[in-house]
Amino acid sequence: MQDASYLHLPGAGLNPIWSLPFAGLLLSFALLPLLAPQFWEHHFGKVAAFWACAFLVPCAVVFGIGTAAYEMLHALLLDYLPFIILLFALFVMAGGIHVAGNLTGTPWTNTALLAFGTLIASLFGTTGASMLLIRPVIRANQDRKHNVHVFVFFIFLVSNIGGSLTPLGDPPLFLGFINGVDFFWVAETMFAPMMFLSASLLALFYLLDCRAWRDEADQLKRRSSASKQIRIEGLHNVIYLGVAVAAVLVSGIWKPGIDVPVGLGLSVPLSGLLRDSVLLILSYLSWRTTAPSIRVENAFTWLPIQEVAMLFAAIFITIVPVLAVLRAGSNGALARLLDLVSRPDGTPIEAAYFWMTGLLSSFLDNAPTYLVFFNLAGGDAEKLMGPLAGTLFAISAGAVFMGALTYIGNAPNFMVLSVCEERGIKMPSFFGYMLWSGAILLPLFAVLSLLFFI
Numbered sequence: 237m238q239d240a241s242y243l244h245l246p247g248a249g250l251n252p253i254w255s256l257p258f259a260g261l262l263l264s265f266a267l268l269p270l271l272a273p274q275f276w277e278h279h280f281g282k283v284a285a286f287w288a289c290a291f292l293v294p295c296a297v298v299f300g301i302g303t304a305a306y307e308m309l310h311a312l313l314l315d316y317l318p319f320i321i322l323l324f325a326l327f328v329m330a331g332g333i334h335v336a337g338n339l340t341g342t343p344w345t346n347t348a349l350l351a352f353g354t355l356i357a358s359l360f361g362t363t364g365a366s367m368l369l370i371r372p373v374i375r376a377n378q379d380r381k382h383n384v385h386v387f388v389f390f391i392f393l394v395s396n397i398g399g400s401l402t403p404l405g406d407p408p409l410f411l412g413f414i415n416g417v418d419f420f421w422v423a424e425t426m427f428a429p430m431m432f433l434s435a436s437l438l439a440l441f442y443l444l445d446c447r448a449w450r451d452e453a454d455q456l457k458r459r460s461s462a463s464k465q466i467r468i469e470g471l472h473n474v475i476y477l478g479v480a481v482a483a484v485l486v487s488g489i490w491k492p493g494i495d496v497p498v499g500l501g502l503s504v505p506l507s508g509l510l511r512d513s514v515l516l517i518l519s520y521l522s523w524r525t526t527a528p529s530i531r532v533e534n535a536f537t538w539l540p541i542q543e544v545a546m547l548f549a550a551i552f553i554t555i556v557p558v559l560a561v562l563r564a565g566s567n568g569a570l571a572r573l574l575d576l577v578s579r580p581d582g583t584p585i586e587a588a589y590f591w592m593t594g595l596l597s598s599f600l601d602n603a604p605t606y607l608v609f610f611n612l613a614g615g616d617a618e619k620l621m622g623p624l625a626g627t628l629f630a631i632s633a634g635a636v637f638m639g640a641l642t643y644i645g646n647a648p649n650f651m652v653l654s655v656c657e658e659r660g661i662k663m664p665s666f667f668g669y670m671l672w673s674g675a676i677l678l679p680l681f682a683v684l685s686l687l688f689f690i
């Protein structure tokens with residue numbers, strides 16, 4: 237295989253101005269839905285493509301077409317495609333399971349749904365759990381006057397924190413798994429902080445929902461006392477989900493040492509290609525074997541996954557210079573920022589790793605950010621599970637938990653937002669959501685930091 241290291245974007249000495257397309261993309265996502273909703277609804281794909289080109293074209297001019305092409309292919313083929321194929325498969329399969337019945341979103345019912353979603357997120361991934369439960373939760377709460385908090389907490393718990401117990405639950409943990417972190421190390425290490433956050437959030441949610449429930453109409457309260465007739469349709473999709481989980485697990489364990497060249501010195505592992513092929517086949521089988529009426533009842537559309545695919549394609553491209561600077565370490569423009577995670581003698585500051593990984597994950601996508609700090613801490617899984625276990629713990633917790641701070645911190649957040657808005661739920665704006673997450677999650681993360689990292 238030809239060495240293509242010379243085509244890498246040089247992070248050392250890279251001017252911070254190269255991060256402007258990424259910042260522009262974030263600001264577009266934050267402001268355009270608020271300032272020009274109709275324009276954003278019809279042209280968000282073009283906006284995402286504009287910012288991707290705003291990086292690629294100058295990159296080709298300054299560093300050469302070869303570097304621009306290499307970085308784009310590397311980002312899309314090795315990082316983005318496996319990421320979006322997994323999300324697509326979970327989206328299709330979960331969308332083929334319909335929970336039917338006359339559930340009413342009482343405080344007890346909502347809390348139980350959130351707790352159940354939190355529990356299954358580590359088994360079926362945060363995307364699978366989110367897409368399985370978001371529609372039943374919407375139906376249960378669609379007649380309530382005050383329901384936005386339900387979906388905000390849904391993102392906190394089901395789309396993020398619940399996926400912290402296995403490498404299958406959240407992409408950052410899967411990256412650690414394929415880089416040598418033991419499968420069960422995650423559960424053993426993350427169980428205590430996950431339970432602390434989940435219990436705290438569920439208790440707070442119940443109190444908030446009880447207060448909101450008092451203002452609901454008497455007719456809705458009378459309906460809540462009616463008998464619940466719950467049935468689940470499309471259960472065969474659970475088998476597909478189980479096979480998908482197995483395929484992801486096997487791809488991380490089976491290492492045939494065979495790479496398939498794709499050009500420009502890039503290659504794709506055979507195990508990854510087989511995994512992605514299995515996921516696409518399962519998606520096709522789910523689509524063909526699920527009764528159309530089930531997806532109609534679920535109000536299933538392709539819009540959420542289309543929005544995620546377009547937005548995150550641009551994110552994976554425009555984030556390239558930001559990650560290059562981070563990888564440059566002390567030679568990069570963010571050297572002082574990275575110095576904050578180490579003491580003068582070089583020993584890691586676990587609390588700093590937790591906050592730095594987490595806050596950057598909330599804006600830079602938690603999967604690549606996890607990998608950057610994993611490598612910054614040495615990149616040796618054996619040492620990171622041994623003498624530096626506290627550091628790996630801090631990196632893992634920061635990446636997974638703080639993905640809940642923004643809509644783009646983790647892909648399921650954006651998918652839940654899209655489904656809710658499509659069903660008429662008036663969700664908070666980008667900054668409005670950050671007010672919710674900042675007020676609720678940051679104090680809990682501060683307590684978590686004191687309990688586990690100080």
